[in-house]
Amino acid sequence: MTAVWRAFFVTSTFLLAFLGLSVPFIDAGTGTFAVAVASFAMLGVMFVGSSVFIYLDWDPFEELYA
Numbered sequence: 001m002t003a004v005w006r007a008f009f010v011t012s013t014f015l016l017a018f019l020g021l022s023v024p025f026i027d028a029g030t031g032t033f034a035v036a037v038a039s040f041a042m043l044g045v046m047f048v049g050s051s052v053f054i055y056l057d058w059d060p061f062e063e064l065y066a
């Protein structure tokens with residue numbers, strides 16, 4: 001299951017990097033800015049959550065196939 005969390009972590013890292021590169025080209029107060037902020041929030045939650053799950057080595061389906 002760690003491979004899934006690592007895939008989420010790597011994906012969110014790349015998407016956050018691309019979002020960070022686009023920030024200088026976004027005007028504040030536009031619809032694009034609102035979408036960028038919402039995307040940052042969702043990707044940030046996915047980044048932090050997957051990093052915590054990797055650190056704790058959490059497997060949510062452990063009881064099903066143990």
